[in-house]
Amino acid sequence: MKDNNTAQLTFGRVNLTSTYMQPVGTPLGSVVVSAGSSPGLTAETVLWECDVRDANEIYEVFATNGDDRVGGYWEIGNGKGTTLNDGLPNYFATWFPYVALKLTHLNSGEPFTRYWQQSKITQYDTVGTKIQIKAKHLSLIQADLARVSSLPPSSGSGSNYCGGMAASSGSGTYSYTCNQPNGYIQFRGGGIAHDKIGSDSNTSYVFWGQHNGVGFGVRSAASISYTATCVARNVTPVVTFSRVTAAELNQGQTRETEFTIGLECSDTTASGIGTNQTALGIQVANASYVKAQQLNLLTNRGGVRYLVSNGYGTDPSVATGVGISLRNSSTDTAMNFLGWAATGTGASGGWYPVKDGASAAGSSASGYTNYAQTITAILSSLPGLTATPGKVNATAYVLVKVQ
Incomplete structure (x- = not known):
């Protein structure tokens, strides 16, 4: 797994204007993406193969990229890292200033948090004595953007890989060049190494070294502007x-x-x-x-x-x-x-x-x-x-x- 291989959250152009027009909490974009849109994958790509006897013990495990400043560490919409609580739970800071992201695992209806959650996989293909979990069997992910009142702190997160943020004003259109993922799905079952349910993705990312998962990220799939609208x-x-x-x-x-x-x-x-x-x-x-x-x-x-x-x-x-x-x-x-x-x-x-x-x-x-x-x-x-x-x-x- 590499940061540049995430399934892209294709928001396209995001435009911020005055807070009179777009007060805090204003929705700024919504997309639904599949794991199969990740580079090198299709809906039919076999991601994991297990014995049939494991069919009742297979799960998707999901969380934000909880160690990175703009990947899923700061729940900025709910007041983490700031003195202002916008009342937007599960909205995490992104590389775009004053723009926060919420990810939802649609099969379970649960929002992504820093803490690993699981959802049972009930769809798979059976081939002889094996079951195959393909990209199409994983949940679709809904991504929503909203305006928030604060920027994430410059320190305190496990990582600040991209540093800084996109421009917060100007007449241009500024691309999302930070390649840090915003969330992950990993697999639990069949003895494959995974992270403990309930552990904090800020410090718990066993799956990464095992190449056990799929990432989701805004990288290269959105831009921000400040045009009258x-x-x-x-x-x-x-x-x-x-x-x-x-x-x-x-x-x-x-x-x-x-x-x-x-x-x-x-x-x-x-x-x-x-x-x-x-x-x-x-x-x-x-x-x-x-x-x-x-x-x-x-x-x-x-x-x-x-x-x-x-x-x-x-x-x-x-x-x-x-x-x-x-x-x-x-x-x-x-x-x-x-x-x-x-x-x-x-x-x-x-x-x-x-x-x-x-x-x-x-x-x-x-x-x-x-x-x-x-x-x-x-x-x-x-x-x-x-x-x-x-x-x-x-x-x-x-x-x-x-x-």
Whole structure:
């Protein structure tokens, strides 16, 4: 295992603006990654092989990179190393100033901490008398960034390998050049050396010398800038469609309803999808993105043409062959949803100029203007599929980002 071989946390560009626009706790990015995205690995790479008799005693063991100053030592969001407690437990300092990272092990739902936790592995391949644990059998990892009020101390951690931090101001875009991992998964089972559950990863990293694990890190996969931009202040929380039968949908009928996004922009914001311009996107939930991939609903840029219901294909009470599409109500422009691919750019990727079709709605502070963006959601049958009766309950998120 090497620091430069971690699975990358592909946040792309992270933009910090004034604390008026982005107070402490503001979400700055979210990605879901797999161990199989680590260099040299694929989903089918066999990481460990054990006897069948060991099948009930195999675990993922996970923690932050607890010995490094910007890798997972300082739980800066919860006041560690500072006099200010932002009330953000499990958010650890990164190499980006005032930006903290939380990692979540999705199979167990547990956040990464400095202390090694375990989660039983229940999926594996059986080959004769052996079981094979592949990269695809390990949990997906969700990574979330948030603004914090403090910087990590310059001393006190076990390691300060990268030294310093990225620039905290300026007109440029500054890459995450620190290669320190932010978290690890190692394996427990079959007699392979591992770290004791509950031990502190600041001082307990037996797995490293045994090459027993996979790392996750922001290195080379994000940049930070300080460009004037917009934020989403509010959005219609629940979008409701009038009732429609499966037969009506299969006959080409649709149901439409509007929802409103409240925005606030710096008056110097450049609205657009080009470099240093601010764009708006509506992102599907990660499970819906995975299902959209299976249904061939993605664009060539990783955008999503239709949002499908939570539990689609697994919950028998959920309608199938049914999805939701979008249209800008003012410009009458069809819109794609954002997916979870790092390649998602432009309209095909689900990004649109933040002010396109928006109406100004006064200002609440000097130098800033409020806007209302109205979007139409359209419920219809999916192309080439037959709608079946059931409920539709889908989730999406509004994102505003400097491109």
